[in-house]
Amino acid sequence: MCALSFVSSFTTASSMTSHKSPLRILPLLTRGVVSIACIGAGIGIYAWLYYARAQPSASDPAMTGRLRLQVTTPIEQAVGRHFRAFGQARAVNVADVPARVTATVISVHPNYREGATVAAGDALVSLDSEDFQRQLTMSDEALRGIDARLSMLELDTANAKRTLELVEEDARLAQADFERVKAAAAQDAAIAREVDRARGGAISAERAVTAARAAYNKLPFERTALIAEQARQQAARELARASVERSTIRAPIAGILQLAQLDVGEMAAPGVVVARVVDPTMIEIPILLPALAREFVRVGDSVALRADRAGSEMVEARITRIAPEDDPATRTMTVFAETAGSTALAPGAFVEAEVASAATAARTIVPRRAVNGGRIVTIENGVAHALAVEVEFAISGALAHDLPDTEWLVLKGSIPSATMIVLDGSRRIREGATVEAVKPGAQPATSDAAPASLDASNSTAATSTNSSSTPTPATPLTN
Secondary structure (H helix, E strand, O other), rough: OHHHHHHHHHHHHHHOOOOOOOHHHHHHHHHHHHHHHHHHHHHHHHHHHHHOOOOOOOOOOOHHHOEEEEEEEEEEEEEEOEEEEEEOOEEEEEEEEEOOEEEEEEEOOOOOOOOOOOOOOOOOEEEHHHHHHHHHHHHHHHHHHHHHHHHHHHHHHHHHHHHHHHHHHHHHHHHHHHHHHHHHHOOOOOOHHHHHHHHHHHHHHHHHHHEEEEEEHHHHHHHHHHHHHHHHHHHHHHHHHHHHOEEEOOOOEEEEEEEEOOOOOOOOOOOEEEEEEEEEEEEEEEEEEEEEHHOOOOOEEEEEEEEEEOOOEEEEEEEEEEOOEOOOOOEEEEEEEEEEOEOOOOOEEEEEEEEOOOOOOOEEEEEHHEEEEEEEEEEEEEEEEEEEOEEEEEOOOHHHHHHHHEEEEOOOOOOOOOOOOOOOOOOOOOOEEEEEEEEOOOOOOOOOOOOOHHHHHHHHHHHHHHOOOOOOOOOOOOO
8 A cells, every 4th residue: 555655646746746836746755755664664574573483393303313202101090981961950859838728928937038048847928817717716616516416415325225125114014914904805804995995005105115216226327427527527627727837838848948939918829839948958960871871870870060160160979860761862861960069069050970980990091182083103112103093982080190181082902001102193203203202291312313413403392392292293104
């Protein structure tokens, strides 16, 4: 832009010099000088950046004599299969507290607030219980009336029994008198009228016996009806008493109130949740694992949990239950892990879980960064070789004290424990290249085979290799 402005200004100035005054030409000359200054400043900055650029250390064997690479040895350790999954934490003990009667809220207690700590049995809300008190009083009075009727029935039973005994005796006497009059009539000692009168007396006595026996036999049924009525009234009294007790809504478990949404004057209805109590001391996490994990995961296996938020800490848990069925839609199984509650893991938190099955045998473990494209680079007698490996599964955590790595791969096969493995698997190294193995944190000695003129560059390359876990790429491996 500066150059174009200068050219345009110069052309315009040249064409108009003949018929423009010196005062009109001066601004054009100023623009030209500024444009030239801009171009010169740009060229100067480019030259300064070019000559001040960082010079990467040479790692070509033709320049340094020998590659210097950070190496490590494989770890032989008993480790089980690890599965990474996700889940959501929830409290083991949670209680939704509903209202159980229909009544008006007359008071709320001081601890009926969200976030308040309550003990089991603490009162939360008081409802109007006057109607239930009246029902309780009516049931008590009805029961007292039934008790009185039962006492009277006992007296009636005794009287009816005695009455039956008397009329039966009277019936026997009347029958005996009828038999005597009948015998006298047979001997012409009594007339027919006397026989009929005696027979009438016997019939009347028998009728009285039937009536007395019927009255006496009805009494047990009356007693049964009274007992049934008594049972109904007792049930009504218990229901009224329960309604009175339920008019005070209490916390069923100890914990912290998550929900408190009733106010004085509102109507509470049965089934409507008025409070939610959460006990955060014990946390449970349902975790979805691949169905193939069923072969390896057992109750008691450890689980590493981390809440999905910045700066969260790792929390250890144990599997306590395993669902018996797989989900055919997602091809997953569910395990349940439990751990003590803490600020690092609150109920409702979305967590990342790593389930570690029990270790069965020693396995070969290498850093994840050492494996690239299914192969690692090993060093034997100062010569680099490519070695194909097969990864079984990945694990995380600090396993080696001399390496900062937290991501590791477990190999299916085994590698001798003394094998030196190049840490940077992404580095391209020619098959059979002469290299120098450098342990992490160690300062390698200068190779005697390197030319004297290259000592300084070799030292620079070694220092760069030790200070960075990603060395400069070299020639790729060839088979």
